Amino acid sequence: MNIKKIMTVIILALLISLSITFLAFRETPQSRLDMVDVNDISQTLAEQWDHLKTIDLPGSKYHMDYIVADNKGKMLRATRRGLNETINSAIQNRDTIVDITRSNQVLGKLIIYNNTNRLWKKYHDSQFGFFVVMVIFLSLLCISYALYLNRRVFRPFCKLQVFAQNVAQGKLDIPLEMDQDNLFGAFTESFDIMREELAKARENERLANQSKKELVASLSHDIKTPVASIEAVSEIMIIKSDNEETKRQLGVIYSKADQINTLITNMFNATLEELQELSVTITEFSSLELNNMIKNSDYNCRVNLSLIPECIVLADKLRLMQVIDNIISNSYKYAGTSISFSASINSKYLEIKFKDYGSGVEAEEIPLLFNKFYQARNAKGKSGTGLGLYISKFLIKKMSGDIDCKNEEDGFAVAIRILIA
The missing domain is CATH 1.10.287 (Helix Hairpins)
Structure with missing residues (x-):
């Protein structure tokens, strides 16, 4: 059974329920007196007036309640207890008062009880019960439909939402689980x-x-x-x-x-x-070996070496040599001046600094120098790819060190921090 048929059944049930309720409330109870019956009762009472206290009151077949009173309004007989026993109370209840006459002589009063209020109460109670039953029926119908929608519509949509989130996050190995009889099976x-x-x-x-x-x-x-x-x-x-x-x-x-x-x-x-295949093997070696690394990279002999504090550092010799070679090559290419070298121990790092005496770079470009393929404006007209400092920073970071650069008053400096054992 598809959702269209279910919706049709529910709409029809609601329309039928509303129609029944409307018709039920439209038909109001009516209490109309049959004057022929009233005349029959009045004539019978007039004929038997002298024996009024001993006879059976007529009118049981007419399903009417009444009292018989004398001309002074005193009650003589009544079909049942609880009726209005005085003229005033009868008038307040809008009872029907008819004279009982015989030979043009008024013998007494026939007071027909007005039972409209009782009928209305009975009608109200029955309609209230009907209304309660209809409310319960419609509530159960709505609850059933809500449960149906939750099971067949909302839950699948929630699964679709989770599925979309997994796809957006790249989790493409998680399948979309749905029941075979689901309405969205094709989707x-x-x-x-x-x-x-x-x-x-x-x-x-x-x-x-x-x-x-x-x-x-x-x-x-x-x-x-x-x-x-x-x-x-x-x-x-x-x-x-x-x-x-x-x-x-x-x-x-x-x-x-x-x-x-x-x-x-x-x-x-x-x-x-990018392939995560650039291996870095960290070993312990003496800081004094940095002298030979610098000399091997300084093929134009422009670096003015100074004393290096003796300690044991943790680094990859080959990768550190590659970083030093890149820094010295950049000084050759972009500054073309002599290079001063200094070394000091700073906390748990050995810090070595290379400083040339060129014009440096613009201050706003310094944070960008370590980005992949970035070349400063002073590199125009000179060969290069913008990968040297990017690779150097990557290697130093993998050796748990750091590298940065800055402009100084008389040149440009690059500092490398190497972890001490």
Whole structure:
């Protein structure tokens, strides 16, 4: 039975109930006297007036209650007790008063009891009972329909709401559970098919992105090998060449190969980081080893080293070397000045700071320097991808350290905080 049929039945039941109630209240009780019956009673009483106290009062077949009174209003006989016994009370009750006459002589009064109030009370009681029954019936009907709606409509909608929330949150592995006889069975089946298709599409997208990232990582790794060979051969040729022009040209080749190698390394590392495959292995080593790391990165010998406090630090040597190399390379590229170096112990960190004497960057750009692919305005006309500081911050954070930068009065400084064991 579908919802249309149920609605039709309920509407018909309501209309029938309202019609019955209207008709029942429309028919009001009426108490009309039959004057023929009244005359019959009056004539019978007149004929038997002399024996009034001994005879049976006529009128039982007429279903009338009355009293018989003399001309002074004193009650002589009554069909039952509880009737109005005086003329005044009869008038107040709007009883019918008829003269009993014989031979044009008024013998007494026939007072017909007006039972309209009693009929109205009886009618009111019966109608009130009918009204109560109808209210109970309609209430039960409404409650039954409400329970039906709750079971067949509202509960399914609540399940649909939870299902939509799960889909919005990306929980595509939770099916939509519905009864087989549910009114929304076709919709729920469609929604569940949509969920399955979304899950498939998301998985396909994930696999496609995974495949692209793996391809980029693989190509980046493969390209690094021939680039490294170009760097090595050009470096050997520079050493062996005696011609200054040839050395200059070979230097350009070496510089561009090194630039390509740096870009490939950054792209490779960024791809691995998105794949969550950029491993960081933290070990303990002496802070004095930082001297060799800086010297290996400072191939132009521009860093003025100072004493490093001796302690045991927790870091990944290879990744820390990568961070230091990136900072020194940026100073070479954007400042082109000498670099001062300082180190100090600050609470549980060893803080090392590199400072060049270039023009720095705009103050509002400093918070953005560690964003992926962001390049400051002073980088225009210079090669770069905006990944170096982004990768450096990612690596330092994975080593439980921190990195930041700031403008100083006479240059630009980058500070690295390395966790002490």
